[in-house]
Amino acid sequence: MAIAAAIILLILSGWVNDHPWGWLLILGLGLGYWYWRRSPVPIKVKAAQPTLHPQLLAKQLAETQSLLQALPLDRQVSLQATHSHLQQRLDSPAVEVCVLGQSAYAVNQVYRAVATLPLDSCTLQQQTLATVPQADLVLLTVTSALTASEFEMLRVLQAGHYHVFVVWSPEMVQERDRVAVHLQQQLRQLQINPDQLIPFAPHNPQALTSTLVHCLTQKRTDLVLAGTYRRAQQLHQQAQAALNHYRQERATPIIERYQWLVVTATAVNPLPLLDLVMAGGLLVRLTWDLGQIYQRSFCLADAEPLAKELLRLMVQLGAVELGTQSLGQWLKGNSLTYLAGSCLQGATAAYVLRLSGLSLIHYFETAPQAKSLPLVTRLQQSLQWAQQQVGRSPLQNLGHSLGLPLA
Numbered sequence: 001m002a003i004a005a006a007i008i009l010l011i012l013s014g015w016v017n018d019h020p021w022g023w024l025l026i027l028g029l030g031l032g033y034w035y036w037r038r039s040p041v042p043i044k045v046k047a048a049q050p051t052l053h054p055q056l057l058a059k060q061l062a063e064t065q066s067l068l069q070a071l072p073l074d075r076q077v078s079l080q081a082t083h084s085h086l087q088q089r090l091d092s093p094a095v096e097v098c099v100l101g102q103s104a105y106a107v108n109q110v111y112r113a114v115a116t117l118p119l120d121s122c123t124l125q126q127q128t129l130a131t132v133p134q135a136d137l138v139l140l141t142v143t144s145a146l147t148a149s150e151f152e153m154l155r156v157l158q159a160g161h162y163h164v165f166v167v168w169s170p171e172m173v174q175e176r177d178r179v180a181v182h183l184q185q186q187l188r189q190l191q192i193n194p195d196q197l198i199p200f201a202p203h204n205p206q207a208l209t210s211t212l213v214h215c216l217t218q219k220r221t222d223l224v225l226a227g228t229y230r231r232a233q234q235l236h237q238q239a240q241a242a243l244n245h246y247r248q249e250r251a252t253p254i255i256e257r258y259q260w261l262v263v264t265a266t267a268v269n270p271l272p273l274l275d276l277v278m279a280g281g282l283l284v285r286l287t288w289d290l291g292q293i294y295q296r297s298f299c300l301a302d303a304e305p306l307a308k309e310l311l312r313l314m315v316q317l318g319a320v321e322l323g324t325q326s327l328g329q330w331l332k333g334n335s336l337t338y339l340a341g342s343c344l345q346g347a348t349a350a351y352v353l354r355l356s357g358l359s360l361i362h363y364f365e366t367a368p369q370a371k372s373l374p375l376v377t378r379l380q381q382s383l384q385w386a387q388q389q390v391g392r393s394p395l396q397n398l399g400h401s402l403g404l405p406l407a
Contacts, residue, residue, distance in 0.1 A: 052225055054090065060232045061087060067239040070295070071246055079239055086232050093224040094121040095216055098133040099167075101141030102150060106169045110141050113205040119216055129153045136227030137215070138164045141200075143171045145182040151190075158190055160230060163215075163223055166192070167208060169200045244365050247293050254293075255357035258286045259350040283307040283356055290357065294364035309376065310356055313383050351390070358386035 064083060068076045099114065101107045111126045127133050129149055138157055142150055157164050168183060170176050187197055200208045216223070262282055287303040287310075362382040370378050 052222075052229055054225065057090075057225065057229050057232060060229065060236060064232065064236040064239050067236070067243050070243055071239075075242060075246060076239075079235065079242065082231075082235055086228055086235065089228045090224065092121070093220055094123060095119075095137060095220055095223055096123050096125070096135045096227065097137045097139065097212075097216075098125050098127055098135035099139045099141060100127040100129060100133060100153075102129060102147065103141065103143050103169075106141040106143050106167075109169065109202045110139060110167050110200060110208070113200070113202070113208060114139070114212060117209055117213060119213070122216060132156055132160065134231065136163070136223040138162050139167050139212075140164055141167045141169060142183070143169055144179050146186045151186060154190055154192070158192070161226060162230075163219070163226065164192075164196060165208075165211065165215075166197045167200045168197060169202075247365075248361060250293050251290055251357065251361055254289050255286065255354055258282055258357070259353045262349040262353050263347070265349075282353065283311060286353065286357060287360055290360045290364065294361075296364060306360075306375075306379075307356070310359060310379055310383065311352075313376070313380055314352065314355065355383070355386050355390050358389055359383045362386060 061083065068080055068083065071079075097114065097119075099107050099111045101110075107126050111124065115124055125133070125135065132153075140150070140154060140157070146154065154164065154166070166183075166187065168180075170179060172179075184194065184197065187194070198208050198211055265282075284300065284304045284307045287307045288298075288300050291298055291303060359379070359382040362385050363378060366382065367378070370381075373381075
């Protein structure tokens with residue numbers, strides 16, 4: 001735009017007419033601008049992924065094994081079988097190839113073409129776009145420019161570091177060139193190399209078959225290693241979820257036991273609610289007990305600061321509203337309403353213990369992924385999550401229904 005503006009100003013000012021070589025300058029500037037406009041915009045090249053080594057896979061499997069060992073034997077059998085299979089998979093590198101796409105006809109055509117190839121140690125499967133495939137090599141078949149679902153699937157496969165070939169089987173030959181340009185632009189947005197786009201015709205599958213044979217011959221070990229590592233990551237997530245579920249089953253009776261303890265204590269204790277919870281060390285003991293289940297190596301003294309900080313956040317975030325606690329204390333101060341006050345205060349104390357227990361469970365489970373966050377931030381996130389699970393306390397509900405001011 002700046003060059004065009006300069007040319008117009010030179011012509012209007014009469015400078016060109018005053019200099020015999022002025023028109024040559026204008027012509028040179030115009031040609032330079034035209035060449036600059038037609039030059040392709042440089043494309044950012046995607047940074048190469050770090051090389052995957054067998055040692056990285058071995059480390060992932062070792063971490064998963066430590067999770068499995070924390071599970072009872074009856075809960076780790078199926079996961080342990082998958083773990084053993086992954087350990088042995090590199091010794092016999094059988095490549096799993098998946099053909100998927102929206103068009104059943106196109107998928108069948110590509111599948112038949114690949115099935116005729118003499119590929120040793122290669123298993124072939126065909127799927128739709130419903131799920132992400134368990135495969136080492138993916139052939140995504142398309143019949144035109146990428147639809148929204150195809151684009152999203154390709155993005156997911158790229159994010160998972162799958163080795164993908166986009167196999168293009170044109171529906172309308174007369175629009176082949178136009179669709180090819182559009183398809184290449186879409187692949188460029190996903191930073192997919194041009195050689196990953198393969199044209200395909202059922203009567204002439206040479207481009208697909210030669211590319212596939214070359215890939216499976218030259219990259220077989222890398223394909224199996226990458227596919228096995230993806231499966232190992234998924235197995236690690238499954239083992240972590242199974243261990244979390246098992247620990248929650250163990251933690252629930254402990255939380256319920258402390259709830260009954262605090263309910264019993266409120267019936268005979270004149271202390272305010274929060275003082276009662278801390279005076280008996282109930283929340284500290286609960287923190288320590290849950291820490292043992294989640295294999296947190298801290299002593300009882302280390303559990304006290306964590307429990308106090310959690311209780312402080314409950315008051316600060318409104319999980320325990322001090323304005324409603326006075327209602328329970330007032331009822332207990334009257335002999336006629338002592339029982340009602342004890343029940344309300346006991347229910348709220350049990351609520352505090354339950355909310356604390358769920359917060360601690362969430363805190364311990366998410367600690368490995370949130371090590372960089374401050375303690376207060378992690379506890380606050382866990383408390384907010386627990387509040388969504390439990391809701392408001394009994395005294396809070398009663399206070400709201402009576403229109404009492406809440407602190």
